[in-house]
Amino acid sequence: MAAITYDRATVQYPGAERPSVNALDLEIADGEFLVLVGPSGCGKSTSLRALAGLEAVADGTIRIGDKDVTHLPPKERDIAMVFQNYALYPHMTVADNMGFALKISGMKKEETRKRVEDAAKILDLTEYLDRKPKALSGGQRQRVAMGRAIVRSPQAFLMDEPLSNLDAKLRVQTRTEIAALQRRLGTTTVYVTHDQVEAMTMGDRVCVLKDGYLMQVDTPRNLYDKPDNVFVAGFIGSPAMNLIDVDLDGDGAVLGGRSFPLPRATMAALAEDGSKTATLGFRPEGVRLVGEGEGFPFEVVVVEELGSDAYAYGTMHTSRGTEGDKLLTLRVDARKPPMKGEIIHIQINPDEAHAFSASTGRRVSGDAAPAPGGGATRVSQA
Amino acid sequence: MTIKILNAIIAVVGGVLGAIVLYWLLNKLAELLPGRWEDRVKPYLFLLPAVAAISLYLIYPAIQTLIYSFANKNSTAFVGFDNYTSLLKSQNFQNTLFNTLLWIIIVPAAVIVVGLLIATLADRLGPRGEKLSKTLIFLPMAIGAVSAGAIWKFVYAVRPPGQNQIGLFNGIFTGLGGDPVNWLQLSTLRFNSLLLMVMLLWMQAGFAMVLLSAAIKGVPTETLEAARLDGAAEGTIFFRIVVPQIRTTLITVFITVLIGVLKTFDIVYVMTNGRSKTNVIAVDFFNQLFTNRNNGNAAAIVVMLLIIMIPVLVFQVRQFRAEEAAR
Ligand SMILES: Nc1ncnc2c1ncn2[C@@H]1O[C@H](COP(=O)(O)OP(=O)(O)O)[C@@H](O)[C@H]1O
Numbered sequence: 001m002a003a004i005t006y007d008r009a010t011v012q013y014p015g016a017e018r019p020s021v022n023a024l025d026l027e028i029a030d031g032e033f034l035v036l037v038g039p040s041g042c043g044k045s046t047s048l049r050a051l052a053g054l055e056a057v058a059d060g061t062i063r064i065g066d067k068d069v070t071h072l073p074p075k076e077r078d079i080a081m082v083f084q085n086y087a088l089y090p091h092m093t094v095a096d097n098m099g100f101a102l103k104i105s106g107m108k109k110e111e112t113r114k115r116v117e118d119a120a121k122i123l124d125l126t127e128y129l130d131r132k133p134k135a136l137s138g139g140q141r142q143r144v145a146m147g148r149a150i151v152r153s154p155q156a157f158l159m160d161e162p163l164s165n166l167d168a169k170l171r172v173q174t175r176t177e178i179a180a181l182q183r184r185l186g187t188t189t190v191y192v193t194h195d196q197v198e199a200m201t202m203g204d205r206v207c208v209l210k211d212g213y214l215m216q217v218d219t220p221r222n223l224y225d226k227p228d229n230v231f232v233a234g235f236i237g238s239p240a241m242n243l244i245d246v247d248l249d250g251d252g253a254v255l256g257g258r259s260f261p262l263p264r265a266t267m268a269a270l271a272e273d274g275s276k277t278a279t280l281g282f283r284p285e286g287v288r289l290v291g292e293g294e295g296f297p298f299e300v301v302v303v304e305e306l307g308s309d310a311y312a313y314g315t316m317h318t319s320r321g322t323e324g325d326k327l328l329t330l331r332v333d334a335r336k337p338p339m340k341g342e343i344i345h346i347q348i349n350p351d352e353a354h355a356f357s358a359s360t361g362r363r364v365s366g367d368a369a370p371a372p373g374g375g376a377t378r379v380s381q382a
Numbered sequence: 383m384t385i386k387i388l389n390a391i392i393a394v395v396g397g398v399l400g401a402i403v404l405y406w407l408l409n410k411l412a413e414l415l416p417g418r419w420e421d422r423v424k425p426y427l428f429l430l431p432a433v434a435a436i437s438l439y440l441i442y443p444a445i446q447t448l449i450y451s452f453a454n455k456n457s458t459a460f461v462g463f464d465n466y467t468s469l470l471k472s473q474n475f476q477n478t479l480f481n482t483l484l485w486i487i488i489v490p491a492a493v494i495v496v497g498l499l500i501a502t503l504a505d506r507l508g509p510r511g512e513k514l515s516k517t518l519i520f521l522p523m524a525i526g527a528v529s530a531g532a533i534w535k536f537v538y539a540v541r542p543p544g545q546n547q548i549g550l551f552n553g554i555f556t557g558l559g560g561d562p563v564n565w566l567q568l569s570t571l572r573f574n575s576l577l578l579m580v581m582l583l584w585m586q587a588g589f590a591m592v593l594l595s596a597a598i599k600g601v602p603t604e605t606l607e608a609a610r611l612d613g614a615a616e617g618t619i620f621f622r623i624v625v626p627q628i629r630t631t632l633i634t635v636f637i638t639v640l641i642g643v644l645k646t647f648d649i650v651y652v653m654t655n656g657r658s659k660t661n662v663i664a665v666d667f668f669n670q671l672f673t674n675r676n677n678g679n680a681a682a683i684v685v686m687l688l689i690i691m692i693p694v695l696v697f698q699v700r701q702f703r704a705e706e707a708a709r
């Protein structure tokens with residue numbers, strides 16, 4: 001087990017116009033479960049493969065523990081990877097799949113067998129040890145892939161969307177199991193997913209990537225409560241945060257013909273680059289219903305009832321007609337949801353509102369200290 | 383020339399029309415049958431022409447050959463197992479069998495090894511280099527064995543000492559200070575047979591390479607990457623991960639080449655006609671039948687060839703079925 005460090009690591013595929021991973025700075029603590037998350041094509045797999053030694057690092061360094069592995073071949077890095085499609089050896093039995101690494105490392109047969117059986121017990125695979133991967137279900141194959149990683153007791157586990165080939169129910173169950181297994185083994189793990197729910201539920205910390213740039217690394221809680229920028233704000237959370245482009249007046253944002261006051265520090269920060277506009281963000285649960293005449297009018301277009309929760313989708317008019325027509329999401333009382341077409345009045349909780357600079361996309365609300373090590377310098381609006 | 387082309391056209395058109403008419407008639411015939419019988423009988427009726435053709439051109443001659451193999455030279459009287467015993471006792475035929483065995487052991491294996499080697503190496507070239515090298519290596523496939531013989535005669539050609547050596551081998555050999563060698567007569571350790579095998583290898587390696595290359599490309603890259611992460615060296619990856627995954631293609635290529643080897647006739651016939659201990663079973667058969675006019679011996683040879691081939695064919699059919707089932 002070891003800590004992992006990306007030190008301004010850049011990866012560019014041959015023939016590609018721009019790097020797929022740009023000067024990635026990331027420190028992963030020993031034993032940590034770190035999740036790389038971001039939309040498809042943002043460079044998650046590439047970052048992971050660079051760490052595994054499957055892609056060449058063009059610039060910067062990668063260290064595992066104290067060892068600089070930037071230019072070492074995969075087999076000298078002592079890490080195990082779980083692939084999206086599992087990459088099981090189709091011609092080998094489950095036991096041979098799991099024991100392959102040990103076997104070629106010259107481990108004694110009995111010792112290999114014992115380790116494989118131990119791992120199989122943990123993963124509930126004992127009765128399948130003599131089967132070929134073809135004769136297993138998706139979930140079982142996934143577990144074999146996990147088993148292949150854990151029998152080696154490597155420095156780190158790398159997992160590239162290991163759950164994306166499972167059905168929804170199994171995915172939820174397996175993600176808990178993987179997280180529990182990782183805590184039990186205490187092996188440093190880098191886990192790639194495009195699913196922010198997976199990221200939030202599994203990671204000790206979550207690293208959000210976009211277009212090859214690091215957007216923010218933090219605990220799930222902090223990502224949710226204090227997103228560094230518009231992109232993270234819109235990406236983390238389901239349903240997503242409401243983001244509205246607003247005009248600024250003297251002491252706040254103009255919303256529905258009224259002013260939504262913003263803290264003075266925020267206004268000062270927003271005014272710094274002389275901009276008259278900003279992006280206002282609030283989560284679906286960051287509002288409360290108020291009586292007519294108070295707050296902002298909100299026209300309900302669709303209501304989604306999920307049992308424990310209900311969400312109302314609708315429009316709120318800002319000073320700019322077009323922007324205001326974007327559907328916003330509110331969490332409403334599941335027992336008494338508003339009717340479709342109804343006009344309700346809402347107030348945004350001031351301490352749950354976020355203001356983002358229109359020019360940089362960075363959050364400037366209250367405590368908006370720039371995130372440490374945030375490699376992102378430019379963030380376009382999502 | 384025009385007559386020939388005309389004949390060909392008539393044959394093609396006539397053949398196709400004939401087949402259409404035949405099947406149309408069979409269909410009409412089936413329709414005469416009452417109700418369900420029509421559907422029951424139709425498939426068999428449609429199969430009939432093919433079965434009849436196979437019986438006429440394949441099964442009947444096979445049986446006839448088997449019968450001839452127990453008869454004398456002119457097929458006028460039965461002689462029991464005489465043809466077999468005399469053949470098996472004769473030094474020449476033992477020699478032929480031994481050569482055939484050598485061909486069977488060496489060529490398919492060599493074709494596989496060379497084909498794999500080229501496929502693997504070509505895979506590492508750039509896309510253009512790969513295309514070019516594969517095309518060049520595949521080209522001999524398009525050359526008939528007799529033309530190949532003409533080419534390779536120049537490789538092995540010999541001229542008396544003192545004259546200019548036009549053969550490639552002797553050119554190099556005498557250039558290095560040796561005396562010209564008649565390579566195709568060099569039967570020590572069956573060296574001349576090996577030289578003939580090289581020709582078949584040259585012709586078949588491209589075929590093997592194309593199939594194996596496709597199979598190698600079909601091996602999921604992730605399994606190779608997984609093996610790399612598991613600590614396997616390139617050689618281990620090749621033999622433990624790639625080869626097992628292309629096993630079915632390897633076997634298909636092996637058997638195809640093996641059958642080609644068992645039928646090898648033209649190369650040997652053109653190059654040596656079986657002299658200097660290079661005879662193989664198909665050439666021996668040809669010479670028994672058309673040179674010695676000995677129907678009995680010729681038939682016995684073919685029957686023995688058939689007996690050698692049956693296990694191979696059975697294995698191939700099984701393999702084919704297993705592959706189908708695996709799909
Ligand atoms: N083998 C490759 N060659 C060239 N470009 C690639 C290759 N693999 C990925 N890319 C590009 O690199 C970027 C990041 O890809 P990837 O890391 O696979 O994204 P993801 O976050 O979905 O895993 C994408 O723009 C993709 O098009």
Ligand SMILES: [Mg+2]
Nearest residue numbers: 044045046160
């Ligand atoms: Mg990916």
